[in-house]
Amino acid sequence: MPRQSGEPPKYQEIADKLRRQIGDGTYPPGSLLPPERKIAELEGVAVGTARRALAVLRDEGITEARTGAGVYVRTWRPIVRNAVPRLSQSQWGEGRSIWDVDIDKRRLEAVGVQIEQLPAPPDVARTLDIEDGAPVWRRNRKYLVEDVAVMRSTAYIPDDLARGTRITQVDSGPGGTYARLREAGHGPVRFREELRCRMPSASEAEDLELKPGTPVVEMCRTAMRADGRVVEVNRMILDASRYLLVYDFPA
Template identity: 60%
Template sequence: MDFVIRGGHVPRKTGEQPKYKDIADDLRRRIDDGEFAEKGKLPAERTLLKEYADKVKSAVTVRQALGLLRDEGIVESRLGSGWYVLEWRPIVRNGLKRLSSEQWGEGKSIWDVDVDGRLTVPDGVEIETLPAEVDVATALGVDAGALVCRRDRRYLVDEVPVLRSTAYIPEDLARGTRITQVDTGPGGTYKQLEEAGHKPVRFREDLRCRKALPAEAEDLKLATSAPVVELVRYAYDAADRVVEVNRMILDASRYLFRYDFSS
């Protein structure tokens, strides 16, 4: 049987670092020198392959180099657009301060705590009343099939999608309030619940980090299998009833989670 060598692969010499690291080192130097500062965009992968043709013959190696810089927080991939130098200012999400009744109870948005005046836009708000699926019913403590109000929207900060939020409120609590409208008014959903006699008095948040599902990556304009934070928040009234459950998918690279405690 004849063996055919494909690709012309040449083994590395002992002690020689991988070629993708050579490319990453050079790109890091070029970024530090401000070569891409004007637009912040790196050359396309095929262009980089030509630029580093003396080092590699495969686009896979170029992608490995870019992936290394991404993991170092130096560049980011924008779906359908290419690679950019990362200059994003993290959203500092103060979990305790943002949910304080002193915030939404005074008619303020809980986003005001996070974004420090940056442009924040809810995108594509969808509201519907529908029967609760089993997982939603379990979370809310209602019977499967009971009516719930579903509020789904994506949030953009500085025109960049950062979070997908899907909230469920028991229909009997949402009925006749602005929760069923696109604009919930000052203080948002929690202020509306307070006025309906079901003020949230405590919250629970469950967080986990995982790889984005394909639909999530497309929704938040992420690279395939980029990390996201899945956060589920439960709001309870004084009778310990769950008055809202909100499942959020956050671009993990955009957030810093902060919790202030007193001893």
């Protein structure tokens, strides 16, 4: 029967059906999905259509293809990143890591931590509203949760705000950068996050050990103190298949 105008493509219908079956436990985490030919037979479609349906789930990070073994439901439990509580002063202001909101006691490790003073790149200088080449401190690190790379974070803080604080050290202390800024009289009171989902560059895919077809979330966060001055800009690359991004807002 010809498909009606406005109906989703057949491969999308099949992907939606498989997604529901994964959600209701028909195919639990770690389980093997039917092969392309079996899906095509069950749904009465060409093998290519079944292949496209499986590609949708792969690109969403729900499944992964294992060479010679088939397509499996991912076993990873998503990191639920809730921006509002993790950035509240009641979190970092009391010496707790903002990661505590996300990972629910899972093991976290920051690796390859690099702390250096350098001239501000032009785009960073514009965001911080400082002169091009003015000194900033860059804190660059990769985060692993349960030994899995999930994010690369590169933060820039103006030299006049970071100088003389533990921000310039590998261990910035309880509550991290924001707690140290507050101690120095520059505590942030407002944040802005800009997000873009895209495919990774080759270097990003290698850095985060991404499966083929896995997108990333590029996130840029600016932290501002009460007078509006930007006290930090943080650029993050997240493995999109590892995260559920949540934003709660008061009515």
